[in-house]
Amino acid sequence: MKGRVVALVGLEKTEIQEYELPVPEPGAALLKVRRANVCGSDLHIYHHLSVALRDIVMGHEFVAEVETLGDGLTTDSSGAPLAVGDRVVVVYFHTCHRCAACDRGEFSMCFNAIESMALPPDAAPHFHGAFATHFYLSPGQYFYKVPDAITDAEVAGANCGLAQVMFALDKIGLHRGQNVVVQGAGGLGLYAAAVASTSGARVIVVEREPNRIEAAQSFGADDIIDMSVHTTPEERAKQMLDLTNGQGADIVIEVTGRSEAFLEAIEFARIGGSIASVGNLNVGPKFELTIAPAMFTRKQLRVHGYLRYDPWYLRYCLEFIAANRDRFPFESLSDRVYTIDEIDEAIARSESRQVARAAVVPA
Ligand SMILES: [Zn+2]
Ligand SMILES: [Zn+2]
Structure with a gap:
């Protein structure tokens, strides 16, 4: 039997390719992809902005089900018993x-x-x-069974977007009573707002697009700094001070992927505050900034970059979604599904910024 994959075969050029389905080696599994999302880094890869990831099978944010188990694979990474047909989420990296x-x-x-x-x-x-009919789970790769109560649409963003921001916010020191600024209300930003809000922090979201502002409000934003109203960095910095008793933010999490946002993060942070840099992935002259190091010294800032996460955070994500599925509309992150044959349309839809995640269902 054959399966199909979305291959990236050149700059912004995809192609559907067919391959014989592999028989899993001991400790591995062949999964059937149920739903995948177009994440910001898929766009980054599509535009050849990643040097390491070019001639590849696209997609990494997804939920799948077990089709064939290799010898010896009897549980998920937490020890829960595993059977053919179980839905699973996979830590996409090794x-x-x-x-x-x-x-x-x-x-x-x-x-x-x-x-x-x-x-x-x-x-x-x-x-x-994950933009494929199947996914090969390698031996030793972390993965977790999805509880029945959670839908595919609710969980598809867990293994990249949600796990990424949950890890970053935990490690940067999120706790109740803080003012947390989320720069950008795409998929990562909405998840960040939800995580910060359930931790008892006050959440301030900085965003321009009306549809994203509305989404942020349903994902726990307490206040919005609307970039279409406060059009300059100076105005926004002032607005931030007004919202935080003249203090600034305890934590700023940057999930826009725009270099200028990092400069604003420095302005938004309070003296002694922390910046989690998550969205900016591009290198090269176009993405460079001029910064006086004194900005960090004088404000005594802590800046930390986060790329990927400790694998068990994916299990925390399942618990988080199960506990908060009535509170946040996780399914609303995508508005319609595309087949893998419609991948270019799905990518274009994601780039339009009209939806947090375009969803791909292989079918
Ligand atoms: Zn290693
Ligand atoms: Zn991703």
């Missing part, structure tokens, strides 16, 4: 347990994290990405 980062227990920093994602589609076992 933790090799044989590099200096893994040796330190810093699993988000594994040197071999993108080992299989970076493989070209014609390299076995072919199904390295």
Whole structure:
């Protein structure tokens, strides 16, 4: 039997390719993709802004079900019994347990994290990405069973967007009583607002698009700084001070992917505040800023970048969604589904910023 994948075959050029379905080796599994999302980094990859990820199978944010289990794989990563047909979410990157980062227990920093994602589609076992009918779960790759109560649409964003911001906010020191600024209300921003809000923080979202502002309000934003009203960085910095008793934010999380947002984060943060840099992934002259290091020294800021997460955060995400599915409209992150044949349309829809996530259902 054959399956199909969306291969990136050139700059902004995709192609559907067919491959024989692999028989999973011991400890591995063949999964059937149920629903995948177009995430910001898929767009980044599509535009060849990633050097490491070019000739690949696209897609990494998804929910799937077990189609075939390799020998010896009887439980998920938390020890829950596993059977064919179970729905699962997968930590999309690898933790090799044989590099200096893994040796330190810093699993988000594994040197071999993108080992299989970076493989070209014609390299076995072919199904390295989620924009595909199937996904090959490698031996040792973390994954968790999805509780029956959670729908595919609610959980599809867990293994990238939600886990990413939950990890970043935890590590930067989120706790109740803080003023937390979320820059940008796309998928990551909405998840960040929800996580910060359930932690008892006050959430201030900075955004321009009316549809995104509305979404932010349903994901726990207490206040909005509307960039279409406060059009300059100076006005927005003043607005931030007005909203925080002249203090500024305890935590700023940048999830816009725009370099200028990082400059504003420095302005938004209070003296001694923290900045979590998550959205900015691009390097090169177009993305460079001029910053006086004194900005950090004088304000005594802590700045931390976060890329990927400790794998068990994906389990926390399942608990978070189950506990908050009545409070936040997780399903509203995508408004319609596309087939893998419509992938270019799905990507265009995501780029329009009219929807947080375009969803892809292989069918
Ligand atoms: Zn490693
Ligand atoms: Zn992603």
